[in-house]
Amino acid sequence: MTAPRRAAICTAVLLGLLTASGCSAVELPSAAQATPVESIPVQPIAVVTGSITSVVSVPVTAVVRPEYAVVSPGDGRVRLASSLTKDKEVTAGQVLGWLGETTITAPTDGILTYRLPDRTTLIHQGIPVATIRYPGFGVTGTVPVAQAFRLSADPSIAKVQLDSGPGVTDCAPQPTAPAGSSTPSTTTPSAASPSAAVTSTPAQSTVVEAPTTAAATLEVLCLLPSGTGVVDGLTGTLGLRTGEVTDVLVLPVAAVAGAVDHGDVALVVDGTVTTTPVTLGISDGVLVEITGGLALGDQVLPFGPNLRQTIS
Known part of the structure; x- marks a missing residue:
């Protein structure tokens, strides 16, 4: 059998297999057929009551005489x-x-x-x-600047768990000394x-x-009590509890544009969306306390006003 004839037979077999397996050309939608983001329906969410415990977790290292x-x-x-x-x-x-x-x-x-x-x-x-x-000893670590706003209030409770060290230990948060x-x-x-x-x-x-600083992190320091039984360089995790509230108005953080004290939400009333300012309390990174600007049951879009979507 000549080479051209073998090539023709192989091509025919391959085409037959593709046809038998249901393969066919797929026509992709054009840009004009794509659904614009603005027309994707989004269901509003309600302002509800809840409880928030704000805890910032920080990887830390034990240091001597900080x-x-x-x-x-x-x-x-x-x-x-x-x-x-x-x-x-x-x-x-x-x-x-x-x-x-x-x-x-x-x-x-x-x-x-x-x-x-x-x-x-x-x-x-x-x-x-x-x-x-x-x-004595202390523990130090850094908080990403995106979470630093949660430390704007002095932590009310601080505990540290050191790896291969003593159990959970109370410690005293203190401002770090400037460089x-x-x-x-x-x-x-x-x-x-x-x-x-x-x-x-x-x-x-x-x-x-x-x-003034352009640092991307915030340094934290917590002093350990005498007799804790740690060694220099021991690593662990520090938990800083910055606040706790119960039975307050809350929303998911994604629904609020803003982070500290004030923000905006996309309020929905009778199908009309309005950017509405709100005042904020504490946050745990998932929920944020709403201290003013909204009432229980108010409907807002699940994304901040800058990510506004069409209501379904």
């Missing part, structure tokens, strides 16, 4: 105690200074590693007035070194400005 910051509880002029001296011991409860009538105290025993350079300083809330080196806080910068900080900037005013007082 430094933490003592921050200003508000905006105003901080006056430091005259006895406050760098590299000296402080005790838990010792008065470090005052913001108006509010007393600022040391949370734990330790060594003072930094204090504001002037005894009287104009300062913003959350800026460190001092840093203290804790004499270079032992030798504070006197210039505007860079993203790589978010220390507080210190500038002089004509009145010879010092204004401490909030640091």
Whole structure:
């Protein structure tokens, strides 16, 4: 049999097999035939009541003698105690200074590693007035910036589970010491070194400005009690409970455009969709508390207003 004849027979057999197996050409829909996203029907969801426990889980590592910051509880002029001296011991409860009538105290025993350079300083809330080196162990980790808003309120309860270590242990969350806080910068900080900037005013007082940073994570620190029985470098998981509410109005987080305090929803009334502002409470990453702007039973689209769909 010649080669051309063998090729013709093989081609005929292959075509026969394809036909027998039901293979046929498929005509794909054109772009004009595709269903636009806007016309996909979406069923609204109702505002309901529920309970939320906001817990942020963070992978952590045990560290020896960590430094933490003592921050200003508000905006105003901080006056430091005259006895406050760098590299000296402080005790838990010792008065470090005052913001108006509010007393600022040391949370734990330790060594003072930094204090504001002037005894009287104009300062913003959350800026460190001092840093203290804790004499024991702590755990540190980083929270992705997407979850950092959930730590805007001080955690009410913190527990850590260390791998191959002691069982679940309570710990004390503390603000982390800014980079270079032992030798504070006197210039505007860079993203790589978010220390507080210190500038002089004509009145010879010092204004401490909030640091600027482009970091994609937020560092967290939790101090372990004495006698926990850990070693440097031990890893584990830290759980920070930032709040708990019961019998409150809730929606899935996907239904709200916004994350902290305020947001928008796509409210559905008689088939008409309206972007409606709402106020927000705590979130557990799945549900978010609605503190204002909606009532029980209100209907909203399951996606935020920026992802609005047609109602079925």
